[in-house]
Amino acid sequence: MSEVIVITSGKGGVGKTTTTANLGAGLAQLGEKVVLIDTDIGLRNLDVVMGLENRIVYHLVDVIEENCRLKQALIRDKRYPNLFLLPSAQTRDKSAVTPEQMTRLIDKLRLDFDYILLDCPAGIEQGFQNAIAGADRAFIVTTPEVSAIRDADRIIGLLDTFGMRKYDLIINRVRMDMVRRGDMMSIDDVVDILSIDLIGVIPDDEHIVVSTNQGEPVVGNGTVAGQAFSNICGRILGQDIPFLDLVGKRSFFVRFTGLLKRS
Amino acid sequence: MFRRWFKKKSSRTIAKDRLRVLLISDRVDCSPEMMEMMKNDIIKVISKYMEINEKEMDLHISQSVTIDKKGYSASICANVPIKTLRGKHAELSKTRAGQKPSCP
Numbered sequence: 001m002s003e004v005i006v007i008t009s010g011k012g013g014v015g016k017t018t019t020t021a022n023l024g025a026g027l028a029q030l031g032e033k034v035v036l037i038d039t040d041i042g043l044r045n046l047d048v049v050m051g052l053e054n055r056i057v058y059h060l061v062d063v064i065e066e067n068c069r070l071k072q073a074l075i076r077d078k079r080y081p082n083l084f085l086l087p088s089a090q091t092r093d094k095s096a097v098t099p100e101q102m103t104r105l106i107d108k109l110r111l112d113f114d115y116i117l118l119d120c121p122a123g124i125e126q127g128f129q130n131a132i133a134g135a136d137r138a139f140i141v142t143t144p145e146v147s148a149i150r151d152a153d154r155i156i157g158l159l160d161t162f163g164m165r166k167y168d169l170i171i172n173r174v175r176m177d178m179v180r181r182g183d184m185m186s187i188d189d190v191v192d193i194l195s196i197d198l199i200g201v202i203p204d205d206e207h208i209v210v211s212t213n214q215g216e217p218v219v220g221n222g223t224v225a226g227q228a229f230s231n232i233c234g235r236i237l238g239q240d241i242p243f244l245d246l247v248g249k250r251s252f253f254v255r256f257t258g259l260l261k262r263s
Numbered sequence: 264m265f266r267r268w269f270k271k272k273s274s275r276t277i278a279k280d281r282l283r284v285l286l287i288s289d290r291v292d293c294s295p296e297m298m299e300m301m302k303n304d305i306i307k308v309i310s311k312y313m314e315i316n317e318k319e320m321d322l323h324i325s326q327s328v329t330i331d332k333k334g335y336s337a338s339i340c341a342n343v344p345i346k347t348l349r350g351k352h353a354e355l356s357k358t359r360a361g362q363k364p365s366c367p
Contacts, residue, residue: 146278146285153286182273189279193286 004106004116005236006135007170008159010151012122014143015172018208019229020119021049023139025217026233028083032114035074037106038088039131040121041096047087051215052077061089061096063105070108079216084113094126099133106134115236124158132159137166139199143173144185153194168199170232175204176246187243200232203246287324287337298322301339309343316344 007020017038024036038046041061047053058073063086077083089096109116118135121127132138138159142152152169159167171190178184191198205225211218218226219233227244234241302322309315321342 146282149282150285150289153289157290179275182275185275185278189275193279193282 002110002114002116003137003236004110004118004135006118006120006131006138007141008120008128008131008138008155009122009141009148010124010155011142011148014141014148015202015208016122016141017045017049017119018212019139019141019170019172019202020046020117022217022219022226022229023233023236024050024083024085024115024117025077025080026219026230027115027117027236028077028080029220029230030233030237031082032237033082033112034115034117035084035086035109035113036117036119037086037109038119039097039102040119040127041088042090042093043121044088044090046119047075047085048215049212050077050085050217052085052087053215056087059087059089060105061092064097064101070105094121094130097130099130102130103134124154128158129162132162132164135164137168138164139168139170140194140196141170141172142190142194144171144179144187144190149185149190149193156194156196168197169194170200170202171198172202173204174201174246198243199235200228201243201246202228203244284325291324291337293324298324302341305341305343314346316346319344 005023007016007023009016020036024034027034036046036050037060038044039060040046044059047056052075055075058068060073062068063070063073074084074086077085106116106118118131120131140152140155140159142148156167169191171187174187175184179186185193187198187201203224205218205223207218207221207223208225211221217229219229220226224244224246231241231244302320305322306315306317306320321340323340324337325340
């Protein structure tokens, strides 16, 4: 039984694409057969974050318009034999696809894959509606900032309106040092305000920038952010994984660097 | 340290408080025009029975703890200062007018 998850946020730039890429890689590492669909027509990005930008021949709109077979458009990630990408079209606009067409495409993919992850465009227009149309559950990515949280709340309201019942929160770019200083909302604050279930917390980690530069996922490379993403993957599979102790880890780090500075 | 605790609110608390208020009006989806219309209608209704201080009247949407105390819900809070009670209704609502108008 396959599961279709849409990764959405409302606000742009909070890490939807990075999250999609890393959850995809993480699930593939755990042996699941995964396809990632970039639904941001006109502004494709998932391909470049995954380092597959040079291998695109056909794209989502080609598949929908039947210019090619579905299998021809799927790009296999050479690093993970179970991971595929269906890239978005760069030269078309959002109206090229309808929610019904997306649902039909996803139903076809359900036959072949365990997990289908949809990278949703920012905003609440047609692109958002296309992305959530065929999904079983949603992950709402937010950062501990007022603008991102406000948009996340709006998205939750819209998901309710569209009849999506299962959604979870991912809080990205948390800086525990700032939370401790009282200069950033804590995980509890955000969960309290949005009052939805939390499935993952990703610390702000410069390794994400480095790995995105290289077109590689952080998951499984031993970084804190990578660990946070693999934990989410485990939770998707139904495992009971405790949240990372970011406070402990950071304070040790801070103490350590403090020692170095002093000596 | 003490100064930060007692004099200045942390930006974290400010953000949280601002969001609480903001999300309520977002969720209720109530425009300022609608609030104004609602306020005028409330003034009309109450003015039938008592004289109120329209200028000092305040109507806003706020957050209150739900009855089960597990979450928050939105509520409309109207603060209507009464000037004097009118004629025949005066006796009827004497007790109520004695109370200071307040929000829950």
